[in-house]
Amino acid sequence: MNRLKTGFDFSTTAADVLQGINLEGKTMIVTGGASGIGIETVRALAAAGAAVTIAARRPDAAEAVAADLRKATGNAAITVEPLDVADLSSVRRFVTAWNSPVDALINNAGIMALPALQRTGEGREMQFATNYLGHFALTLGLYPWLKAAGKARVVSVASSGALWSPVLWDDMDFRFTPYHPIVAYGQSKTACILLSVGIARKWAEDGITSNALNPGAIATNLQRHTGGLKTPEPFRKTPEQGAANSVLLAASPLLDGISGRYFDNCNEAEIVAERSEQTAGAVAPYAVDPQNADRLWAMAEATLAEG
Numbered sequence: 001m002n003r004l005k006t007g008f009d010f011s012t013t014a015a016d017v018l019q020g021i022n023l024e025g026k027t028m029i030v031t032g033g034a035s036g037i038g039i040e041t042v043r044a045l046a047a048a049g050a051a052v053t054i055a056a057r058r059p060d061a062a063e064a065v066a067a068d069l070r071k072a073t074g075n076a077a078i079t080v081e082p083l084d085v086a087d088l089s090s091v092r093r094f095v096t097a098w099n100s101p102v103d104a105l106i107n108n109a110g111i112m113a114l115p116a117l118q119r120t121g122e123g124r125e126m127q128f129a130t131n132y133l134g135h136f137a138l139t140l141g142l143y144p145w146l147k148a149a150g151k152a153r154v155v156s157v158a159s160s161g162a163l164w165s166p167v168l169w170d171d172m173d174f175r176f177t178p179y180h181p182i183v184a185y186g187q188s189k190t191a192c193i194l195l196s197v198g199i200a201r202k203w204a205e206d207g208i209t210s211n212a213l214n215p216g217a218i219a220t221n222l223q224r225h226t227g228g229l230k231t232p233e234p235f236r237k238t239p240e241q242g243a244a245n246s247v248l249l250a251a252s253p254l255l256d257g258i259s260g261r262y263f264d265n266c267n268e269a270e271i272v273a274e275r276s277e278q279t280a281g282a283v284a285p286y287a288v289d290p291q292n293a294d295r296l297w298a299m300a301e302a303t304l305a306e307g
Helices: 036-047 060-071 090-096 126-141 143-149 160-164 180-204 221-225 240-250 288-306
Strands: 029-031 051-056 079-081 106-108 155-159 209-214 262-264
Touching: 036 051, 036 060, 036 240, 051 060, 060 079, 079 090, 090 126, 106 126, 126 143, 126 180, 126 288, 155 180, 155 240, 160 180, 180 209, 180 288, 209 240, 221 262, 221 288, 240 262
Parallel strands: 029 051, 029 106, 051 079, 106 155, 155 209, 209 262
Antiparallel strands: none
8 A cells, every 4th residue: 555645744734735625514523622733723624614613621711712713714613612532421411412414523632741640530541531532432422423424534633652652452541550651642642543543444334534643743732741842943843734734634635535544744654663763754553553443442432331
């Protein structure tokens, strides 16, 4: 299988990706759309005409962001709904209330490198629960509305951090393994990539495609537990550049029919045999392995059934 090259690159912005593309009549959801690259993702999609729902843990703060974006884009169809992806009851409320087709779901919300082990009310490690499990539950719950859209897309915002850890199958919640912030983060982002691989395998007949991405190194609140962005300045991106991958996978015709792949710098990443100092454009074999995707899907379904 040849890697997909789009003609875009490191410096491409979200607006560049959507230049000349009309998204009027499309409905999209962006989790965590009121901060970081989420804001720029919403801005670009709305500027192209899409109706965009910001699903946010703090809806009051998100509403202020939405108001600014409505004014900036001239698009009144930017709405806010409460959603805490770390809280499965919040996910269930969001899904139950939703009642229209979804053309694109951008699973963007996330946390990074919590310095100490934290667990959700259900007892799950917090990064895995927030970055992956809550989004899995959301995606599964919205499946009827994704199917109803005809050619829906699910976008998983992952990270080059996936190169730091596979899924720890026997101890995802660090009940025996000593907790390490980056290992836990890496596991959660590997799981995000495997979600897209799983969707490609299970929902293709419904016209639903899914791909994952690394947004790149962008200085946002995501790094608040790491002491700030450590990436050398020449390799850093602006939020507008970081959002380019998200909108590419959510809305570009270049991705029509493409599913189950991982993108970096707006191009499909290379599967590598080992991690090197330069992680851009690389993905580990375990993160795109179909058997791993099926195994994780089954485990996640069982977890949700228990809850």
